[in-house]
Amino acid sequence: MARTKEVIHKINLAIVVTTFSTFDKLELDLIDELKKSTDVIVVFNKNDIDVIDKEKENTIKQKGISFISLSCTTGNNIEELRKLLVQTGSKIHVENSTIIGDLIKQGDVVMLVVPIDLGAPKGRLILPQVQVIRDILDNDAVAVTVKERELVHAMAELKKPPALVICDSQVILKVSGDVPDSIPLTTFSILFSRLKGDFKEFVNGTRHIDKLKDGDRVLIMEACTHHAQSDDIGRVKIPRWIRQYTGKNLEFDTVAGPYMDKDLLKYNLIISCGACMINRKEMLSRIDSSRTVSIPITNYGMAISFTQGVFERVVKPFKEL
Amino acid sequence: MARTKEVIHKINLAIVVTTFSTFDKLELDLIDELKKSTDVIVVFNKNDIDVIDKEKENTIKQKGISFISLSCTTGNNIEELRKLLVQTGSKIHVENSTIIGDLIKQGDVVMLVVPIDLGAPKGRLILPQVQVIRDILDNDAVAVTVKERELVHAMAELKKPPALVICDSQVILKVSGDVPDSIPLTTFSILFSRLKGDFKEFVNGTRHIDKLKDGDRVLIMEACTHHAQSDDIGRVKIPRWIRQYTGKNLEFDTVAGPYMDKDLLKYNLIISCGACMINRKEMLSRIDSSRTVSIPITNYGMAISFTQGVFERVVKPFKEL
Numbered sequence: 331m332a333r334t335k336e337v338i339h340k341i342n343l344a345i346v347v348t349t350f351s352t353f354d355k356l357e358l359d360l361i362d363e364l365k366k367s368t369d370v371i372v373v374f375n376k377n378d379i380d381v382i383d384k385e386k387e388n389t390i391k392q393k394g395i396s397f398i399s400l401s402c403t404t405g406n407n408i409e410e411l412r413k414l415l416v417q418t419g420s421k422i423h424v425e426n427s428t429i430i431g432d433l434i435k436q437g438d439v440v441m442l443v444v445p446i447d448l449g450a451p452k453g454r455l456i457l458p459q460v461q462v463i464r465d466i467l468d469n470d471a472v473a474v475t476v477k478e479r480e481l482v483h484a485m486a487e488l489k490k491p492p493a494l495v496i497c498d499s500q501v502i503l504k505v506s507g508d509v510p511d512s513i514p515l516t517t518f519s520i521l522f523s524r525l526k527g528d529f530k531e532f533v534n535g536t537r538h539i540d541k542l543k544d545g546d547r548v549l550i551m552e553a554c555t556h557h558a559q560s561d562d563i564g565r566v567k568i569p570r571w572i573r574q575y576t577g578k579n580l581e582f583d584t585v586a587g588p589y590m591d592k593d594l595l596k597y598n599l600i601i602s603c604g605a606c607m608i609n610r611k612e613m614l615s616r617i618d619s620s621r622t623v624s625i626p627i628t629n630y631g632m633a634i635s636f637t638q639g640v641f642e643r644v645v646k647p648f649k650e651l
Numbered sequence: 652m653a654r655t656k657e658v659i660h661k662i663n664l665a666i667v668v669t670t671f672s673t674f675d676k677l678e679l680d681l682i683d684e685l686k687k688s689t690d691v692i693v694v695f696n697k698n699d700i701d702v703i704d705k706e707k708e709n710t711i712k713q714k715g716i717s718f719i720s721l722s723c724t725t726g727n728n729i730e731e732l733r734k735l736l737v738q739t740g741s742k743i744h745v746e747n748s749t750i751i752g753d754l755i756k757q758g759d760v761v762m763l764v765v766p767i768d769l770g771a772p773k774g775r776l777i778l779p780q781v782q783v784i785r786d787i788l789d790n791d792a793v794a795v796t797v798k799e800r801e802l803v804h805a806m807a808e809l810k811k812p813p814a815l816v817i818c819d820s821q822v823i824l825k826v827s828g829d830v831p832d833s834i835p836l837t838t839f840s841i842l843f844s845r846l847k848g849d850f851k852e853f854v855n856g857t858r859h860i861d862k863l864k865d866g867d868r869v870l871i872m873e874a875c876t877h878h879a880q881s882d883d884i885g886r887v888k889i890p891r892w893i894r895q896y897t898g899k900n901l902e903f904d905t906v907a908g909p910y911m912d913k914d915l916l917k918y919n920l921i922i923s924c925g926a927c928m929i930n931r932k933e934m935l936s937r938i939d940s941s942r943t944v945s946i947p948i949t950n951y952g953m954a955i956s957f958t959q960g961v962f963e964r965v966v967k968p969f970k971e972l
Contacts, residue, residue: 465774
């Protein structure tokens, strides 16, 4: 039960598997708690050896919760459960439905600048880049993908300037020099902080970098425990850039994976990773934590653009501001 | 041991885990068989409770095989095994190193036409499309990705015609109409039949479609047992297109997953899927099977282009012919 409660803040659908004979106050309390933040389905298993309890069925019904009685042994009603899962799942609003649909229109040419460095996976693109290309196609627009070195050449091949340029945060300095001010420019990280997180909260948190003082503590918050490289973005590059930009004597700590709200209290700023390994709900729960303890929060992409002096330009394309 | 022998034709590296005390003729014979077609590493486990046998070490050494003595219990030498794996693995030539590197040059604009139909994965692109975009970037060129509906518009946005257009086989008829004959055009399937398979063998096999006679049998060979859709490409569309094109009364069978060489004998043509789930080595072994029994072999992409009357155009960009 402890492990169940630990994951409530990150799930989008809970399936409570029980039987009519064992269903009791424990299950009822759990369902009430789950209901507050997620969809719930109750599965009464073992209907080949257990008897239907109409009273318990009614209790569930009154709560407006879907339920099904089935048997894993005989396979009875398993197909019905599948249908119920699909039906419930298709109504769950997991992520925002479009990444850049509100920023572009049909026929627009969107330029994506994708550096191929040692960190890039062999023979692939990273998922956020693929998702943006797909979203451009879904919006009846044209995706032009280049490395930063070919960007100027690629723009020269177009009859009109692109409607939008999106680049990796790590090359924003070079790209912002190559792309005329009249062309809207942003980064993949900033696009995804709308999708996974709270854009305005992050923008406000980013501006707090200017208010950091000597001796302040910054928490680098990573979603997963990945294998850190020698020039790790969270552990090495971002602390270096923020120290250089602010000129302040700051202390940086890193937390990877789960953490406790009370551990956040000693920090003056939280910088979260892009959260590629966690879902929107878990990211929002992290932002809630920082809000609870009143600590500004931003993410890698915005912090990088800020320290490179291009922050106002890369958030300009967004109507949220 | 039977299951080990079953996979020899598709693996690129064999790790034989044994101990000094148990290593005997069985292991030696296996190593000799593995050596014929793959790299081999021998791991002597349990070095915390087993003693090193210099004689057995020498036998392995004389065969030119790498080996290591370690303990999974204490963790001794595990890191060394990792290094040995990386070192051996980096020398294995698994797939051709470039997809279109020989077809384009630095700065070229390559147009990719990607239909977004019901079969497309939600919010993504399929892997071959991503791999081609990456290969374009690796060759210092520019990748323009569009749906088939925006293709004409996208070409009009360019100052010069693209150096190459690559489209999904299923839209080749529309795309070949939209792209002037002066612009080289091919399909993703045909590109990948160079990477995963024997291009010339497939081209020859494709032309055999013209020689099919009434009563001939065609084998549709799928690499995996995927969940077939109602308008399944292998089971429904390709048989229909080939019947329409040839006007012959043909019989089609489908085999999904492993098969026996002798089962191929009754067929006049084999049409293989794109093999996205198997590696080059396994695909080449399938082509060898068809060669052994002297049956022409082609793949989905080439067969589709052939039945749509655009085959000679889509193989023209390749110097192999």
